[in-house]
Amino acid sequence: MTLRIIDSIISDRGSKYAVSGAPCASEDEAKALIKELCRKKKFAKATHNTWGLLGSDGTPIKNDDGESGAGMVILRMLEREGLTDHLVVVTRWYGGKHLGGDRFRHVQEAVRIYLEDLDR
Known part of the structure; x- marks a missing residue:
């Protein structure tokens, strides 16, 4: 199973x-896909790989990977779309400045971009 990756979509501070x-059909499969993603050096060095399934x-099933609340944002969007058995991972490379609540808007926007790309 290969991951569809959409890179460099949002940049803020x-x-x-x-x-x-x-x-993806299970937590074990999700963890295997995250492991596959992190084989790419760039993603292994990311600050957060948050995901929802x-x-x-x-x-x-979710994992915030240190970005508290981000997994729930992803899950809510998957529920709204009715998208099941599909893993969505939002990766963030921290740039040195805290984004506060904006980080949740960026997670939402990232998932929206993914879902739109999926519909094509």
């Missing part, structure tokens, strides 16, 4: 964002 994802049975 030095922080940079990317979004990726792939069909909504199981076909409605089970939410």
Whole structure:
């Protein structure tokens, strides 16, 4: 299974964002996909690889990876779209300045970009 990666989509005060994802049916599969993503040196060096996965049975699985609350933002958007069994990962490289609440807007925007790209 290969991840679809959309890189360099958002830049704010030095922080940079990317979004990726792939069909995925379990937490173990999600962790394997994250491991695959982190084999790319650039993603291994990222400050945060936050992710969310909504199981076909409605089970939410998420990991904030230090970006508190970001996994929940991803899950809410997947629920709204009705997208199940699909992992979405938002990657952030911290740029030295705190973004406060803007970081959640960036996570939302990253997921929106991914979902729009998925619909094509």
